[in-house]
Amino acid sequence: MRRSVIGLLLGVTLLATAPAQAAPVRWLFSGVFDEVDRTNWADLNADIAVGRTFELTVSFDSAQALRNKLLDPKDGSGYRYNFFNNSLGMSVKSGAVDATLDNDVQQDIIVRDGYFAPDDPSKQVDGVSFGLTDEFSGQVNGHNIDMNASLIMRSLDLSLLTVLGDLMPTQAFDVSKLFVNQFFVCRYDHDPNNWVDGCGDYGYVIGHVTSMQALPEPSTVLLAALGLFALSLPRRRPRA
Numbered sequence: 457m458r459r460s461v462i463g464l465l466l467g468v469t470l471l472a473t474a475p476a477q478a479a480p481v482r483w484l485f486s487g488v489f490d491e492v493d494r495t496n497w498a499d500l501n502a503d504i505a506v507g508r509t510f511e512l513t514v515s516f517d518s519a520q521a522l523r524n525k526l527l528d529p530k531d532g533s534g535y536r537y538n539f540f541n542n543s544l545g546m547s548v549k550s551g552a553v554d555a556t557l558d559n560d561v562q563q564d565i566i567v568r569d570g571y572f573a574p575d576d577p578s579k580q581v582d583g584v585s586f587g588l589t590d591e592f593s594g595q596v597n598g599h600n601i602d603m604n605a606s607l608i609m610r611s612l613d614l615s616l617l618t619v620l621g622d623l624m625p626t627q628a629f630d631v632s633k634l635f636v637n638q639f640f641v642c643r644y645d646h647d648p649n650n651w652v653d654g655c656g657d658y659g660y661v662i663g664h665v666t667s668m669q670a671l672p673e674p675s676t677v678l679l680a681a682l683g684l685f686a687l688s689l690p691r692r693r694p695r696a
Contacts, residue, residue: 479519480543480673481626485512485607487639487665489550496596497643497659503551504661510550512639512665514586514607517543518624522567525622534570534580535619541565544588546605548641557605557641558590569619573610573636582617583610583636584625592646600646601658607665610636628670639663 489508494500504510523539544563547556566585573579587606594601611633617625631637642660645651 478517478543479626480515481518481624482513482515482671482673483628484669484671485514485631485639485665486510486667487512487663489661489663491660491662493656493660495659496657500659500661501551501553503553508550510548510553510639510663512607513545513547513549513671515543515545516541516565516586516624518626520624522565522619522622522624526571528571528580530572530577530580534568534572534614536569536571537565537567537619537622539565541624544586546586546588546607557588557603558593559588561589561591561602563588565624567617567619567624568610569617570614579612580614581610581612581636582614583608583634584617585609593643596643596658599650601643602646603641603643604655605641606639608636608638608640609634609665626670628668631665631668637664639665 487510489504489506489510492500492504492506520539520541520543522537524537526536526538528534528536541563542559544559544565545556546559547554549555564587566587568581568583570580570582573581585606585608587604590603590605592600593603609631611629612635613633616629616633617627619625640660640662642655643658644655645657651657
């Protein structure tokens with residue numbers, strides 16, 4: 457019994473003494489590609505195709521307080537936050553593709569908590585969107601190319617997410633309640649003077665997500681495993 461108690465205390469102690477400065481969160485989405493434009497993107501992997509499924513992992517530090525808080529001008533009942541979060545990361549898996557999207561220029565998160573929708577001010581929505589930009593992700597015909605990736609989710613269900621203490625929500629939610637649901641990756645000329653249609657001049661990929669789950673951080677899993685390992689250690693027999 458003593459060994460079991462020690463193992464349990466070890467697991468709790470390790471969790472309690474872990475660094476508290478950052479609160480990393482990972483959301484795993486499953487989804488389907490809806491549209492693929494390979495214009496000037498000849499080397500895009502064939503596994504990125506309409507109808508193919510993908511997994512999208514989004515990670516961020518939820519301990520970074522939401523900023524640029526705006527009160528809904530309609531009735532003052534909701535808020536919108538738009539802030540940069542340098543911990544934001546995205547990675548995509550589909551078939552043989554396993555790509556991490558670089559975030560060396562811009563990483564922003566927009567949270568709507570009962571705030572009006574940008575395309576229809578008559579609607580109040582809950583939602584979150586992520587966006588990052590990979591500068592100089594390649595070259596096409598001597599032009600430096602940037603890549604932008606974004607995930608935009610909005611719902612009319614105002615219980616979808618709740619912001620507490622101006623901190624980023626961490627819980628998973630039901631994506632079937634979304635009326636805006638888009639994962640978008642596009643490439644464009646780094647020089648805005650060369651833009652034709654803007655994002656998408658050099659190919660784009662559009663998809664939507666079908667499910668979502670919150671993943672435990674590897675450090676949390678490791679600490680829990682250490683506690684379980686200690687619990688499994690054989691107990692010494694008392695001396696006669």
